[in-house]
Amino acid sequence: MAERPNSTQAAAAQPGKKNNKKKKISRYSANRPEIIVTSCFFGLLFAAMIGYLGYFVATSEQEMVNNSYNSRQEILLSRNYRGAIYSRDGEVLAQTRLDEDQNESRVYPYGRLFAHAVGYSTKGRTGVESLANYYLINTNTSLANKAANDIAGIKNPGDNVYTTLDLDLQQVADSQLNIYKGAVVVTEVSTGKILAMVSHPDFDPNEIAQIWDSLMDDEDSSVLLNRVTQGQYPPGSTFKIVTALEYIRENPDTYNNYSYFCNGYFSSGTGRINCYHGTNHGQVGFESSFAKSCNSSFANIGVNLDQESFEETLDELLFNQELPIAFPYSGSKANVVEQVSMNELMQTSIGQGRTQISPIHLNMITSAIAGGGVLMKPYVVDRIENDAGRVVKSFQPSAYGSLMSEDEAEILKGLMESVVEDGTGRKLSGLSYTAAGKTGSAEYNDVKEDSHAWFTGFAPVEEPEICVTIIVEGAGSGGDYAVPIARRIFDAYFNGGT
Amino acid sequence: MREYITELSKYIIPALMAVYTLCSFACLADKLEKKSSIYVLQDVIMFFMQLLMFTDLALTSTGEKKGNSMEYIFFYVFVQIFLLAAAAMVPVIYEQVNRLLLNNMCMLLGTGLCVISRISFNQAVRQYIIVLLSLAVALFIPWILSQIHFLKKLTWVYGIAGIAMLAVVLLYSEVTYGAEISFTIGGVTFQPSEFVKIIFVFFLASALWEDASFIRVAVTAVFAGAHVVILVLSKDLGSALIFFVGYVFVVFAATRNYLYLLAGALGGSGAAWGAYKLFAHVRDRVITWRNPWTYIDNEGYSITQSLFAIGSGSWFGMGLLKGNPTAIPFVEKDFIFSSICEELGVIFGICIILITIVCFLEMMKMAALIKDRFYQLIVYGIGIMYIFQIFLTIGGGIKLIPLTGVTLPFISYGGSSVMTTMVMFFLIQGIYIRLQQGGGRRSGRKTKQHSGGSGAARKEEQ
Numbered sequence: 001m002a003e004r005p006n007s008t009q010a011a012a013a014q015p016g017k018k019n020n021k022k023k024k025i026s027r028y029s030a031n032r033p034e035i036i037v038t039s040c041f042f043g044l045l046f047a048a049m050i051g052y053l054g055y056f057v058a059t060s061e062q063e064m065v066n067n068s069y070n071s072r073q074e075i076l077l078s079r080n081y082r083g084a085i086y087s088r089d090g091e092v093l094a095q096t097r098l099d100e101d102q103n104e105s106r107v108y109p110y111g112r113l114f115a116h117a118v119g120y121s122t123k124g125r126t127g128v129e130s131l132a133n134y135y136l137i138n139t140n141t142s143l144a145n146k147a148a149n150d151i152a153g154i155k156n157p158g159d160n161v162y163t164t165l166d167l168d169l170q171q172v173a174d175s176q177l178n179i180y181k182g183a184v185v186v187t188e189v190s191t192g193k194i195l196a197m198v199s200h201p202d203f204d205p206n207e208i209a210q211i212w213d214s215l216m217d218d219e220d221s222s223v224l225l226n227r228v229t230q231g232q233y234p235p236g237s238t239f240k241i242v243t244a245l246e247y248i249r250e251n252p253d254t255y256n257n258y259s260y261f262c263n264g265y266f267s268s269g270t271g272r273i274n275c276y277h278g279t280n281h282g283q284v285g286f287e288s289s290f291a292k293s294c295n296s297s298f299a300n301i302g303v304n305l306d307q308e309s310f311e312e313t314l315d316e317l318l319f320n321q322e323l324p325i326a327f328p329y330s331g332s333k334a335n336v337v338e339q340v341s342m343n344e345l346m347q348t349s350i351g352q353g354r355t356q357i358s359p360i361h362l363n364m365i366t367s368a369i370a371g372g373g374v375l376m377k378p379y380v381v382d383r384i385e386n387d388a389g390r391v392v393k394s395f396q397p398s399a400y401g402s403l404m405s406e407d408e409a410e411i412l413k414g415l416m417e418s419v420v421e422d423g424t425g426r427k428l429s430g431l432s433y434t435a436a437g438k439t440g441s442a443e444y445n446d447v448k449e450d451s452h453a454w455f456t457g458f459a460p461v462e463e464p465e466i467c468v469t470i471i472v473e474g475a476g477s478g479g480d481y482a483v484p485i486a487r488r489i490f491d492a493y494f495n496g497g498t
Numbered sequence: 499m500r501e502y503i504t505e506l507s508k509y510i511i512p513a514l515m516a517v518y519t520l521c522s523f524a525c526l527a528d529k530l531e532k533k534s535s536i537y538v539l540q541d542v543i544m545f546f547m548q549l550l551m552f553t554d555l556a557l558t559s560t561g562e563k564k565g566n567s568m569e570y571i572f573f574y575v576f577v578q579i580f581l582l583a584a585a586a587m588v589p590v591i592y593e594q595v596n597r598l599l600l601n602n603m604c605m606l607l608g609t610g611l612c613v614i615s616r617i618s619f620n621q622a623v624r625q626y627i628i629v630l631l632s633l634a635v636a637l638f639i640p641w642i643l644s645q646i647h648f649l650k651k652l653t654w655v656y657g658i659a660g661i662a663m664l665a666v667v668l669l670y671s672e673v674t675y676g677a678e679i680s681f682t683i684g685g686v687t688f689q690p691s692e693f694v695k696i697i698f699v700f701f702l703a704s705a706l707w708e709d710a711s712f713i714r715v716a717v718t719a720v721f722a723g724a725h726v727v728i729l730v731l732s733k734d735l736g737s738a739l740i741f742f743v744g745y746v747f748v749v750f751a752a753t754r755n756y757l758y759l760l761a762g763a764l765g766g767s768g769a770a771w772g773a774y775k776l777f778a779h780v781r782d783r784v785i786t787w788r789n790p791w792t793y794i795d796n797e798g799y800s801i802t803q804s805l806f807a808i809g810s811g812s813w814f815g816m817g818l819l820k821g822n823p824t825a826i827p828f829v830e831k832d833f834i835f836s837s838i839c840e841e842l843g844v845i846f847g848i849c850i851i852l853i854t855i856v857c858f859l860e861m862m863k864m865a866a867l868i869k870d871r872f873y874q875l876i877v878y879g880i881g882i883m884y885i886f887q888i889f890l891t892i893g894g895g896i897k898l899i900p901l902t903g904v905t906l907p908f909i910s911y912g913g914s915s916v917m918t919t920m921v922m923f924f925l926i927q928g929i930y931i932r933l934q935q936g937g938g939r940r941s942g943r944k945t946k947q948h949s950g951g952s953g954a955a956r957k958e959e960q
Contacts, residue, residue: 034754035751035862035866035878036866038751042885043855045889048898049851049896052896053844053847053848053898054844056809056897057812057839060805060809061812063809064805064809064810067806069802071822071825072807072810072821146501147500150501
């Protein structure tokens with residue numbers, strides 16, 4: 001009995017509650033779930049679309065503006081004149097001069113010196129003129145200036161580009177390469193900054209309009225080619241760095257027990273590999289094979305390598321891959337797997353045969369070794385400033401990733417040190433700084449024994465600061481022709497003199 | 499002075515647009531207080547933005563020696579007259595009109611007229627006349643809806659009329675060997691597929707509102723399929739897709755069966771694959787979508803130019819008259835969104851997308867409120883076709899999906915498109931007003947706040 005009033009109260013209360021709820025729901029009719037599902041579906045679809053649009057703008061703006069099919073470049077150029085390009089120490093490398101009638105002319109004060117690195121901006125664009133085009137033709141000048149220029153009817157100054165290029169090093173590299181064809185690239189190990197970039201033969205960008213037709217008429221001319229990034233050379237003995245790395249990877253504990261007796265050649269099947277100028281190296285170990293650049297010993301190593309694993313190492317070192325650089329480049333080629341004869345494998349392991357590499361790629365590998373395995377992406381544009389010197393944008397060094405382990409880099413460093421201490425790079429020993437590297441004498445002519453002189457290396461060994469890669473076309477051996485150039489560059493960097 | 503104004507408006511315009519968009523989203527909420535004052539704020543923003551945009555046009559046109567600044571000033575005055583008429587007069591005529599949809603419609607139309615006048619002044623004038631005409635026609639729709647009661651019964655009339663209209667255009671273009679999807683009478687060009695959209699929604703709603711059995715769905719599928727096939731044969735792939743998606747979703751809503759969505763997705767993919775294999779013009783679209791840069795000189799030209807425009811504009815845009823949108827072929831129709839991104843900026847562009855989503859969500863909310871299944875399906879179907887068309891045109895222009903060549907409703911140049919969309923919006927307004935007056939639901943207290951008054955209710959009492 002006592003429960004009754006309670007239960008009726010509850011019963012009376014509940015219908016009221018239920019009615020309330022019902023009323024709330026009934027504001028929306030049936031079919032609500034379907035409509036909610038539909039709304040969510042299109043809501044997500046549009047969220048994705050907005051996300052895609054935002055991503056596109058955030059990542060592709062420059063690429064879109066720089067495309068030569070984009071007519072908006074002319075629009076920007078009709079409003080702003082091109083900004084200037086500076087070296088890292090503030091020397092003008094390119095600027096637009098205006099005469100009294102506001103006629104523009106692009107001037108390169110150093111003429112040929114930065115022909116490929118800075119490039120030109122008429123007749124197409126190359127070098128920094130191309131890479132930083134977006135910034136050069138946009139302006140971040142003050143609003144007051146814009147308004148004043150608008151009233152005066154003159155163009156706004158485009159933003160200025162500060163590069164990582166070092167005038168002194170560039171001059172040394174250029175004068176040392178002298179009349180030879182070839183390329184020199186100098187980078188900073190800890191950042192990837194390109195300090196010097198020289199390619200010969202060169203041209204004077206001030207005269208590009210006048211020489212253009214003759215350059216175009218001459219189909220064999222490779223004057224416009226930036227050999228640092230676009231040159232494709234047989235790596236020669238510098239490739240032994242790669243072969244050595246693969247051997248270390250396959251024999252991590254026993255590679256130092258390696259020994260070989262060199263008679264001046266190595267043959268297997270129909271193939272035969274000679275040492276440079278037929279030198280007999282006699283009894284060699286792993287390190288001395290590398291230091292003395294014994295072809296026979298490395299051919300012997302090469303034929304016993306695991307081809308699949310070799311292929312992986314090549315991939316990791318960015319052969320047959322895209323390189324993380326902004327300059328237009330020719331990709332490096334190396335093949336150890338598909339349809340490779342024993343002869344070809346021998347050739348490949350000493351950097352001959354069909355293997356090809358660009359100087360910048362070899363520099364990147366060397367720089368990774370110097371930097372404990374980590375490759376810093378090479379870059380040339382340091383920061384953008386407006387006409388008043390306010391920094392609009394600055395570019396930070398960024399790591400591409402590890403090409404090899406720290407231990408492997410350390411071992412290779414040791415091998416490269418031995419090249420300088422008692423190998424083909426002795427001309428770099430006994431100086432105020434320590435250096436390490438690898439020479440190469442890449443034969444490019446089957447008949448004659450002509451060879452390109454290579455050197456790639458870094459200094460100082462203890463705490464590597466700069467990395468230098470040099471190729472001198474058709475000069476002879478790397479030890480005789482490329483190493484002295486490296487020495488002058490190191491001298492200039494560490495001692496400030498030539 | 500000129501530079502100060504144009505440079506500052508580069509940032510003020512997107513900022514105003516962002517505030518407007520936020521207001522729109524806020525008004526989606528049911529329980530928001532003081533909605534009517536937000537609507538007034540939106541109108542104020544819209545007029546201020548119009549002032550800034552046309553000031554930009556007038557100032558820059560003298561600076562860049564492009565166009566005639568007096569023309570822009572005159573056109574500005576006319577556009578403002580229209581916007582005032584639409585934003586202020588419609589709520590006087592129909593007190594229970596949905597202000598959110600009305601404001602967004604005005605915002606999109608105003609932006610469209612401004613951008614078209616920048617691309618081609620003559621086209622802008624034509625567009626203006628059509629917009630005015632459309633408004634005049636559309637204003638009668640809510641009244642007509644309240645008078646006519648046999649709309650639900652004309653199912654097969656709608657179906658046959660739609661197919662017939664599409665077929666006539668197809669045959670006409672076959673005879674003249676054209677690939678046109680429109681025909682011209684007395685200097686006025688019609689694109690029937692636009693108007694058929696409305697008839698098609700009526701067909702679907704009337705066919706499925708009381709009986710959504712499998713047989714019924716199958717019969718409507720035959721009619722819907724005929725629409726789609728004719729459109730594909732007319733090479734109007736965009737419209738074909740819009741009709742198809744409209745059909746699938748309306749069937750889904752009518753049957754409440756998710757299997758139809760699945761079947762639609764599968765059938766659609768199969769049909770798309772078939773079309774890809776069968777028709778060269780379908781393959782072209784896909785190839786240029788996958789890799790436009792390879793075909794930049796011919797088939798890929800429009801899409802790459804569209805991407806250039808968006809990329810060059812970046813977040814804040816190059817400023818009105820300071821870009822080069824006319825480099826994109828058919829910019830005033832298919833790529834109007836890219837030209838908006840180029841000169842007014844991607845932030846502004848994203849706001850436009852968000853405003854269209856608000857319109858869609860408001861329509862979905864309305865559909866959920868309507869008890870009468872017929873009207874519910876109409877509102878739902880119009881919403882789907884509207885939002886999907888926006889997805890096609892914007893997604894195509896930014897290379898998210900292959901290009902299909904459809905207009906951006908209310909913004910693109912094109913009389914048939916703007917008139918159809920306006921009729922669709924006023925159909926929804928009419929149904930909304932019915933709903934408010936108790937035609938479909940019992941309590942209208944909450945939503946009466948939308949209209950900013952309860953005049954109609956008072957009238958009924960009298």
